[in-house]
Amino acid sequence: MVSGWAALLALGLAAPFCVYPVFAMNVLCLALFASAFNLLLGYTGLLSFGHAAFLGMAGYVTGQAVKTWGWPVELGILAGTAAAAGLGLVFGALAIRRSGISFAMITLGFAQIVYFFVLHAAWSGGEDGLQGVPRGKALGLVSLQGNYAAYYFIFALFLAGFAVFYRTIHSPFGHVLRAIRENAPRAESLGYDVDRYRVLAFVISAGLAGLAGSMKAIVFQSATLSDVHWHRSGSVVLMTLLGGMGTPIGPSVGALLVVTLENYLSGYGSWVTVITGGVFIACVLAFRRGLVGEIQARVSSRR
Amino acid sequence: MLQALAGQLLVGLINGSFYALLSLGLAVIFGLLNVVNFAHGAQYMLGAFVAWIGLTYLGIGYWWALVLTPLVVGVLGMVFERLCLRRLQGLDPLYGLLLTFGVTLVLEGLFQNAFGISGNSYPVPSLLQGGTNLGFMFLPRYRAWVVVASVAVCLGSWLVIEKTRFGAYLRAGTENPPLLQAFGVNVPVMFTVTYGYGVALAAFAGVMAAPIYQVTPLMGSNVIMMVFAVVVIGGMGSILGSIVTGLGVGLIEGLTKFFYAPAADVVVFVVMALVLLLRPAGFFGRSR
Numbered sequence: 001m002v003s004g005w006a007a008l009l010a011l012g013l014a015a016p017f018c019v020y021p022v023f024a025m026n027v028l029c030l031a032l033f034a035s036a037f038n039l040l041l042g043y044t045g046l047l048s049f050g051h052a053a054f055l056g057m058a059g060y061v062t063g064q065a066v067k068t069w070g071w072p073v074e075l076g077i078l079a080g081t082a083a084a085a086g087l088g089l090v091f092g093a094l095a096i097r098r099s100g101i102s103f104a105m106i107t108l109g110f111a112q113i114v115y116f117f118v119l120h121a122a123w124s125g126g127e128d129g130l131q132g133v134p135r136g137k138a139l140g141l142v143s144l145q146g147n148y149a150a151y152y153f154i155f156a157l158f159l160a161g162f163a164v165f166y167r168t169i170h171s172p173f174g175h176v177l178r179a180i181r182e183n184a185p186r187a188e189s190l191g192y193d194v195d196r197y198r199v200l201a202f203v204i205s206a207g208l209a210g211l212a213g214s215m216k217a218i219v220f221q222s223a224t225l226s227d228v229h230w231h232r233s234g235s236v237v238l239m240t241l242l243g244g245m246g247t248p249i250g251p252s253v254g255a256l257l258v259v260t261l262e263n264y265l266s267g268y269g270s271w272v273t274v275i276t277g278g279v280f281i282a283c284v285l286a287f288r289r290g291l292v293g294e295i296q297a298r299v300s301s302r303r
Numbered sequence: 304m305l306q307a308l309a310g311q312l313l314v315g316l317i318n319g320s321f322y323a324l325l326s327l328g329l330a331v332i333f334g335l336l337n338v339v340n341f342a343h344g345a346q347y348m349l350g351a352f353v354a355w356i357g358l359t360y361l362g363i364g365y366w367w368a369l370v371l372t373p374l375v376v377g378v379l380g381m382v383f384e385r386l387c388l389r390r391l392q393g394l395d396p397l398y399g400l401l402l403t404f405g406v407t408l409v410l411e412g413l414f415q416n417a418f419g420i421s422g423n424s425y426p427v428p429s430l431l432q433g434g435t436n437l438g439f440m441f442l443p444r445y446r447a448w449v450v451v452a453s454v455a456v457c458l459g460s461w462l463v464i465e466k467t468r469f470g471a472y473l474r475a476g477t478e479n480p481p482l483l484q485a486f487g488v489n490v491p492v493m494f495t496v497t498y499g500y501g502v503a504l505a506a507f508a509g510v511m512a513a514p515i516y517q518v519t520p521l522m523g524s525n526v527i528m529m530v531f532a533v534v535v536i537g538g539m540g541s542i543l544g545s546i547v548t549g550l551g552v553g554l555i556e557g558l559t560k561f562f563y564a565p566a567a568d569v570v571v572f573v574v575m576a577l578v579l580l581l582r583p584a585g586f587f588g589r590s591r
């Protein structure tokens with residue numbers, strides 16, 4: 001177990017020397033995004049179909065803070081994360097008033113509000129998004145202009161975010177979430193305030209998704225509409241499903257696969273959409289445990 | 304002033320007719336199959352495209368398309384239900400949503416590849432060209448037809464569900480499918496037919512929409528989000544409720560366009576938030 005984590009850490013440290021650093025950073029951002037989503041779907045049993053709202057909104061807030069207001073990069077990222085968590089509190093508190101499949105439709109609707117807000121707001125650049133966000137200096141000392149410095153900065157943030165996710169799912173709080181996922185009425189009869197737990201999980205998830213979005217804004221030096229679009233909300237579901245929902249590292253693996261796929265297919269226009277949809281269908285019909293979930297099941301059945 | 308208001312209300316009524324047709328199909332499918340059919344928007348788009356392709360390449364006119372397209376798309380839906388959706392029975396309903404979401408992406412991507420994202424226009428049938436001057440506004444004949452036909456189809460569906468034997472089976476199946484099967488009703492066939500019917504309604508809406516809006520691969524995904532909000536506002540479960548809510552939401556959208564146009568894109572979702580705050584089960588919903 002420990003050696004497995006050490007190997008992953010080593011892989012993360014060596015990654016920018018093996019692949020293009022910006023690609024690796026993109027994977028880290030979306031891996032954190034998918035992990036945040038997994039906290040809700042895999043561990044709380046809530047399907048949010050509007051998680052792009054938190055990723056995208058945080059990107060815009062960070063971009064605006066760093067570019068227009070001249071905030072230091074750490075503060076900008078903090079602002080983006082906090083904005084996403086605040087948005088998550090409002091949306092979560094309203095959306096959990098309906099459970100099950102309505103929850104997905106409601107979150108999708110809220111994400112549309114954010115999308116149109118960003119599209120029409122005066123400061124967010126409309127169709128172009130925010131461009132030319134400076135990367136700045138980490139702690140005011142190390143310039144992040146170089147891709148290697150930026151990579152380790154992003155990697156450190158990813159580790160911090162992932163640690164929050166990992167700690168949450170293994171805490172007593174996380175166990176209550178799982179109990180709610182399995183049987184909400186029973187959890188309620190045991191004295192847990194199910195709605196409060198759900199809202200809190202939603203806020204943590206939104207905040208982590210926001211951290212991922214803020215990181216992404218720094219990496220690409222821009223905030224774009226595509227990160228607020230419902231296609232993005234769909235792609236995080238795919239990452240989680242493909243890697244294995246309810247497994248700690250499955251969604252990160254899924255993010256790696258999806259980003260790789262998108263990279264290789266980027267020249268083929270709409271075929272990306274067709275193939276993404278095809279993978280979706282295949283996953284749901286034949287591969288519901290996902291890659292990591294499937295491996296886990298094989299290993300444990302052999303024992 | 305009055306003219307502009309009446310014009311926007313008419314646009315709202317037309318949008319509302321489409322919302323009503325689509326949310327009716329969604330409600331019928333969800334009621335029996337327990338599947339949220341995300342592909343409903345794509346099937347609406349498919350209806351518009353089948354009509355457009357029929358006219359452009361085969362010379363099939365509007366009236367034939369209005370009959371044939373729902374049949375073709377409905378049969379495609381039934382095949383899909385048999386081959387794919389059927390396998391997800393008994394699983395968490397979220398898998399049905401995700402499967403149909405994947406189908407949406409595939410359909411949209413394929414049509415974008417084949418026809419690009421720019422719109423194709425579909426001519427208004429000659430019988431319904433022109434319009435009437437009502438004094439305070441000009442009423443295009445085709446738009447009046449859309450509202451009347453949609454409401455007629457919705458009410459017809461409602462009558463079938465409430466008054467016929469098949470409707471009684473459908474309502475029984477919504478409550479308890481295994482019990483209905485124990486009484487000797489072929490429930491799996493009912494599932495297929497019901498899904499096909501819901502899809503055919505979406506395709507019918509697509510044909511009706513073709514002469515009004517541009518026929519584009521993405522026309523469905525914009526509408527489906529609105530329709531989801533309509534379903535949340537109305538509450539799942541009531542057929543008449545989904546019709547009334549669909550028309551009402553269209554009118555609210557039209558009014559917003561008149562008074563404060565920039566908010567028209569989001570007003571439906573804001574109404575949804577308010578309904579959740581004040582009446583969490585929706586206007587016509589029974590419980591969570």
